Amino acid sequence: MQLTTQPQSPDLTLHFAASTDAAGRLGRGLKPGEVRLSTRGEESDEALALAPTNAADAREVGRALAELARKLSAKSLRVEACEFPAALASAAAVAGWQDRRYKGQAAQDEETESTGEMQLHVSGLSAEEQQRTEGLLRGVTFARELTSAPANVLNPATLAREARGLASEHLQVEIWDESDIQARGMGLLLAVAAGSDLGPRLIRLTLPARGEKRRVIALVGKGITFDTGGYSLKTSAGMYGMKNDMGGAAAVLGAMAALAELREQVPEGVEVRAYVAAAENMVGPRAMRPGDIYRAANGKTVEVTNTDAEGRLVLGDALTVACDEGATEVIDLATLTGVKVSALGNDMAALFCNDRALAAGLEQAAESAGEMVWELPLHRPYLRGYQKNTLADLKNSDMQPAGASIKAALFLQEFVTRPWAHLDIAGNAEKDSVATGWGVGTLVEYVLAQG
Template sequence: TRVRVPASEHAAALAAAALAEDWRDGRYRQATSAPVQLLVEGLGADEQARIEALGAGLTLARDLVSAPANVLNPATLAREARTLEAHGVDVDVWDGDDIAARGMNLLAAVAAGSATGPRLIRATIPARGEAHTVVALVGKGITFDTGGYSIKPAAGMVNMKSDMGGAAAVLGAVRALAALRDLIPEGVEVRAYVAAAENMVGPDAMRPGDVYRAANGLHVEITNTDAEGRLVLADTLTVACEEGATELVDLATLTGVKVSALGNDIAALFSSDAALTARLKAAAQDAGEHVWELPLHQPYLRTYRKGTVADLKNSDMQPAGASSKAALFLGEFVTRPWAHLDIAGNATREEHATGWGVGTLVEYVLAR
């Protein structure tokens, strides 16, 4: 199939849209559609390179989200991340022993019910020149979520292979940015962190009522094992801050009530920093993605401190304000300017992975 995009001021946007629309996961079907040959007129070399880089990042993210959980688990996700090394990205992977040694007991607890241990993945694009800004992109990488002992109903578990949509977005963004490294402002280092785990039922799985010491020293009581994403992010945000991040953006398919509030097209944006908020809003607009800022209303966090033997509990079991409360929980683990994008519902549309967030993150870094 040939698609001709005539020369116009919209040619770049149309070409990017055509590339995105052409993606289909044909890895598990005998019959696949013919590839699209895109004929774009009037594009400069820089525009073409940018579109191709974004297309590669989107393809990686969508392939990861679409992969079934018997194919993609924390170990194989780490292996996929290693492929970024061929594009000049420095990739480090920590296994369960390394994670325990770093005091990341929340990440370890989430993974404890699975036969596949957790992985912490760090993918770095070094700065050109001396680094003065370290941008940390943090992705939730729950490769399958049963809910644990707070188990999901069958219908709610069907699409839980996509609970690593945040991880896919940050890795896809790194893939694109690696190809565009000459456009990243001088002195800006990009680090992607992925907290990878399966939330399963098993003899060693965490239970409601268990208490764990987080990497930053806070103790967290588990009231809901299905509120696991905030646990793996908490430890990872702590480590990113400890390793020198100057600002952080995390992406996570975190709360179902976000979908009730904003639907599947719009991500919820929470942020501790007004300038960071403005940059992310502008980046999303440039990428053709949609975000809506929601409040970090501090009084809501009180319910996470009441009725617990620990510093915090991971859920108050109430749907009202749950997205804000989850974001506030994460805020207890950051010490730098930080933004949280709740992308529940955004990572897939019908049966197809979207790659949501790749474009926003790329635009955000390039404008830094």
């Protein structure tokens, strides 16, 4: 869906009624967030909704409007003025996304003919709000396309190529291959990638500060482009869908794409860096085995008790590099633990943080973006299960599901030396088999609020 500044002759127009207004027979019983078709015309249609009283209602209206437009095959939408126009516009634009890249040509042609590229005009949307919405839309779309791509298309090498395509006058991209990673001592990332013939990549992006640099925000993403579980092999049902185990990496790259578009809105003095640890977790002659011990980039040794707990390994090395390179704060995103879904479901991400100001900033950013987070504790005694009965400094799992999300976060904390937050987005990166781009909005809102 494309935002337009000039209203065209719309196929569908959305009007608003106050909740105290009877809104006539057609609007009777309208609920907040609901969009109801009110008039079918020869050349255009009209719909009705209650005027949103908060941003959450506006997002619900936006999503419902996009769904109605699809059903009506409307190509041009107009929304009359309301409060929270940016929330409505961004939700409608995101909800209008469909990935047609992997359909046959006939199906693509048929869908293009029926829906085409939707045009959306929202009255009352300021120029700055439109720019911000368009930047976010670009980032979310990029993240969704990465997450949606099958593993025979997207692997560590092609993910690096996609990231390199973001390079511009203001956004620097650097790719470390296996030899670079080995030279940096990133033994955990190398271990996870050893079972694949594609090798690992460390993808590093930098959006330099405008003016004198005073802060460096590092965004770190788990980029497992496919996860078989390694020799701790997943079941068939558990393995299907593991192309989206790079949802954290996709969100980080999407956020960088959006921030590059919105560079003039990034507060002066704030530099943003992204680190994506990319690998496939496969079975092969060189693959890591349960019981193997590897040395991380920070010198700690880790015994692999479960090869399917690979995300924390690649993140450990990436977090070390981000801290060593001078980040003042670090935020990582990862589809890390299945038990996070049991605890919080698919709509809400788990937040772990060692710094109160950073946690509060991320909670506010998530609320502004319409994404939900819930903070869980970094209960230090739980780490003991990863420290006992091993020849190494740490195990990567104690094989006990109780408290597993907390223990995984505590493992990551062993690799940070800065204010740090971990967002476990297992279950968030995809909804109803459609990639969501979850996390792009939260990261962008957080950076833009650091004035």
